[in-house]
Amino acid sequence: MIPVEFDYVKVTTIDQAIAALKSGGEDSKIISGGQSLLPVLRLRMADPSVLVDCGGIDEMLGVREDGDSITIGAATTHHAVMSSPLVQQHALLLAQATATVADPAIRHRGTSGGALAHADPAGDVPAAALALNASFTIAGPGGRRTVAAKDFFLDYFTTAVGPDEILVSFSIPKCDWGSHYAKFNRTAQAWAIVGVAAVVNVEGGVIKEARIGLTNMAPTAVRASTVEAALVGASSAADITAAAMHAADGTRATSDLHAKADYREHLARVITARAVRAASGI
Amino acid sequence: MTAALDTDTALGKPIRRKEDAHLLHGQTNWTDNIQLPGTVHMAILRSPMAHAKITKLDVSGALKQTGVVAAYGAKELGELNGGVPCVWPVTDDIKMPAFPALAIDKVRQVGDCVAVVLATSVAAAVDALDAIEVSYEALPAVTDMEAALASGSALVHDEIETNACYVYKMPCGDYEASRAKADVVVARRFINQRLIPIFMEPRSVVAAPMGMSDEITIWSSTQIPHVLRVLLALVTGIPENNLRVVAPDVGGGFGGKLQCYREEILVTNLAKKLGRPVKWTETRSENMVATHHGRDQIQDIEIAATKDGKILGLKVTLLANMGAYLQIITPGIPLLGMFMYPAIYKMDSYDFTCTGVFTNKTPTDAYRGAGRPEATYAIERIIDELAAEIGMEPMELRKKNWITHDEFPYTTVAGLTYDTGNYEAATEKALAMFDYDGLRAEQARRRASGDPVQLGIGISTFTEMCGLAPSRTLGALKYVAGGWEHCTVRALPTGKIEVVTGTSPHGQGHETAWSQIASSILGVPVEDIEVIHSDTGRSPYGMDTYGSRSLAVGGQAIKAASERLVEKARVIAAHQLECSATDLEFVNGSFHVKGDPSKSQALGAVAFEAFTAHNLPPGVEPTLQAEATIDPADFSYPHGTHLAALEVDTETGQVKLRKYVCVDDVGIQVNPMIVEGQVHGGVAQGIAQALFEGAEYDEDGNLLTASLADYLIPSAADLPSFDTATTVTPSTTHPLGTKGVGEAGTIASTPAIINGIVDALRHLGVTDVAMPASPQTVWRTIQAAKAGAK
């Protein structure tokens, strides 16, 4: 279909973007890669009056090294993120998760920041950001603030970014643990039924610490904290499988065409064990 | 005397497709690319409800919107609200309710057209839909076929007082006697789920009054420009000789564009009424609900056999979902399958009954294979179940019952006469390519070790009837048209050739293949041949493209017309060379006087003589062209053996296809590369039914799989590289020795996959798995089998 008519503004600074959002009022929206927003507009599920394009703001583009962490501009495309040497070296999990997003055409348009701000519970990037303890830089009329990953994802398609705010970038503490993103879906281009993002610190064949993010097991990406705790000290496949039995604990899996909640919970256990084994090499 | 096929010709060579350069360079002419001055764009208000009374409809608000030229509901449209035609009343007492283009008083499916707006831009038309006032009063939706037939069910069409459209029976032999004699009777219910034809180019239609004359030209993304012209003339009352239908580049059809759609009727009538071009292109969302669907049958099948595996009889009882209305050949689709349940097997009796059922869903109609995939699925599945029941290797059971190569021509229990075939040869070749024994050994190892990943081997030894069709047979089945095909071949004064065909390609490669046929007879290079098609103004006669008929039927017409042209040229050449026509031989495009190599005349030179007409033999008319309209002697019966090896992850239910081998016998191949392409695409589409695709509705009749995010179609990434090969058993009823190939892969592959999944899991107690075999479905099937075994 054709979207309802809207205005389009392309800005080059954060301040311009905030001003443009403000002057557009409640109905204004940021457009980044447009890969989630345009389908919504074309189906006429939303009708913003102004779209503010942040793709021209230098600060929001590219990956930078920042001491102990790396910072990724929110408007950096999925493709640029997954092929960035900095990401591959210090946040491999993000590259692994991003590589499973849709297909190359969409990854060349869609952006990490768009995916995180959109916060689709089935999106692959949020679970990786959670497992990697990312922190988010948000700019608004009142200035800038930083939000930790655990406080960023609030509900279905809802994050800490307010309607008059912009996600500028997100930072990830350098992480050299073993990592793996396991995405369970029906066709190569389909969304995840369940996804598991795992980073695991193994010393001498024993798991010291693990952080696990789950995709599509709740209204937002969530950490599998019971599994994380149970994994400490694990040193065998059987240990991992036993720990992974807790993967659905505390989740709020929903039922849809591709999976009822009980099957999703079952998958979370199976896939978590597989992801942790792949990440840990155990 | 006919011109012999030259062996050293283009025929049979895998030459590259002529049509690809313009496709690959973006020079295609899709219907939606057509921009005519003064065009108005149509947008459609569609029903959001499956079954409801329209209690209010007021389009006047739309008329006040910027850019809006007109708006109509059924009332405003009056007699221009033409009815969608159905040309296959399969029984004398079939119920054929009216199907007006715009719903009158009641809607019967989500996506029913309720009103239209015409505006100077698509955006304005779509915006104005919001200004139409409409309200509905919900009625109970009829969604389940068995419930639809039960007494007291809500009715899709009140006036016919039932939801049963027709009951068709074909008893062949005495099934009850076979059953009484049998040691084993295996019965199953299979659900052949509803599919949505997903072509890349959505439907699109433009109609324009041509100004100086009364002609209206209709460009439509259709498979059937010729048939559509006839039907539009009948429906709209516009004289047929004032209608020209053109199918420009068409981006796929798979049966979904074998139709006379309500949107085509509306656009044509409104162009005439408004006196300006009208255009409509569907969105993908509209495509999902308003393009006809395919399959959707409940199949009860029962096979009776001896304990050592001799099949005695087969009984098939179908419920076929018509959807809310009958479209072009909706009722006939199951009958195209009716003849094929006995497939390649010998048996004494066969009993077929089909009940067509109305429901509040999108109408069904032809979808790649149309009736035959359903039949092949059911028979190939039940053969595996019979094999399991009597403890016989499934391939051995097939061998024991199939028609052997020396038994052809063979008249089956369903009354068809298969001209040729060699199931042994295709199977032997497939087994050798597959490493059947090695895979069976691996399967045994995995079973023994309790591997969470189990291996399954799926077999499908299929045949099908295609090349629609002998007109007399179609008439006997009450189909209201013929199955002939036409070709005109012209040698132009400059020696170039025009092959005018009545087939209507939409991706198949006819331009290349037809050139190869003509080239092999005329001795003119393929590059010098232009194939003219899909435009009733330039190619007035034809029955178009569907049912794997274009080569099987149209190819015969090309051959006959080309040969007739050579014969006319021979008379002229003999006159020019001052010899008798019988003294001439025609080699590589030139006539030569036998025994005198100095005397010859090329076809191009003859064409020039025919053009100047200065020196033609007495009684010979100027111009060099010939035509042929050929009715095929019989259907065409391609066959093959398809083998799939797949891994089932029993922990998740996910199926991974590891290897797919198919050996198809499509007779003589005009272009083996095109054959391979058709097999690849067909196999992928059949696998898609087995594993991925399925239209799902809720109980209120809402389509749940209404976008491509939920209706999953596979891409190359989801499929292995297929190992394809062929055997060549020429058809004897088709003069070129060819058989159809367009649907073979789709017909064959679905049961191979499901048989493979069941084979992988049979030791766990699994005896069937529903389609599409999604991970969840397979996992639940395993859970249920385990629980049952306990």
Ligand SMILES: Cc1cc2nc3c(=O)[nH]c(=O)nc-3n(C[C@H](O)[C@H](O)[C@H](O)COP(=O)(O)OP(=O)(O)OC[C@H]3O[C@@H](n4cnc5c(N)ncnc54)[C@H](O)[C@@H]3O)c2cc1C
């Ligand atoms: C066919 C298809 C398949 C897909 N499959 C997957 C998949 O498998 N996995 C997956 O994870 N994703 C998938 N996606 C979504 C894809 O990842 C999108 O790129 C992503 O969700 C959104 O990024 P975007 O840059 O396109 O954002 P946009 O569409 O431009 O924006 C999305 C939303 O975020 C807001 N927004 C964007 N940037 C900012 C910002 N800097 N600050 C504040 N708000 C902002 C917008 O206002 C909008 O509401 C798919 C998309 C398509 C079209």
